[in-house]
Amino acid sequence: MQYVINNTYHSVIKSSPAKLLLGFDQRSHTDHSLTRFTKALVSVDEDLEKERETNRDNALQATNLIRTYNKKYKDAHSIRPTMYKVGDYVLIRDTSPKIGTSSKLKPSYKGPYRIEKNLGNNRYVVKDIPGFNIKQKPLDTILSSDRIKPWISIVAKAD
Numbered sequence: 001m002q003y004v005i006n007n008t009y010h011s012v013i014k015s016s017p018a019k020l021l022l023g024f025d026q027r028s029h030t031d032h033s034l035t036r037f038t039k040a041l042v043s044v045d046e047d048l049e050k051e052r053e054t055n056r057d058n059a060l061q062a063t064n065l066i067r068t069y070n071k072k073y074k075d076a077h078s079i080r081p082t083m084y085k086v087g088d089y090v091l092i093r094d095t096s097p098k099i100g101t102s103s104k105l106k107p108s109y110k111g112p113y114r115i116e117k118n119l120g121n122n123r124y125v126v127k128d129i130p131g132f133n134i135k136q137k138p139l140d141t142i143l144s145s146d147r148i149k150p151w152i153s154i155v156a157k158a159d
Helices: 002-006 017-022 029-041 045-077
Strands: 089-093 109-120 123-127 140-144 148-150
Touching: 002 017, 017 045
Parallel strands: none
Antiparallel strands: 089 109, 089 148, 109 123, 123 140
16 A cells, blocks of 8 residues: 555655655566666666655645645635734633523623733733623623624723
């Protein structure tokens, strides 16, 4: 099985893994006499190194092309996360199932809460609004921006 995997042509790297690693395609045990004969006829040492380097360069170029295509595709089709500032009011997605209660009419977000700190990488410290706790136990948690949505924004009055 390993022989088949190592000697199968891969379209991404434009070669077989054995050829990239060793510089030539592996042969099965039945090919030993033929292999010895061809090695005796041709000195493959110099050509082998050049061919291995060109095969590796081709595989590297093909891999880089696939990588840039995948990055471009992902960037074009991914949704940018919403950025919040300290002091913004937000709602939190309620994912905790309540046993025995129907979630059909239950709101999918709970809140409002306040962003206390930006931790980077789209992570935020979310706490209760001071003086307006929703539950007896105050909320103090770290959430990612995909579980948060803006509630209201306070606009400063223009003089």
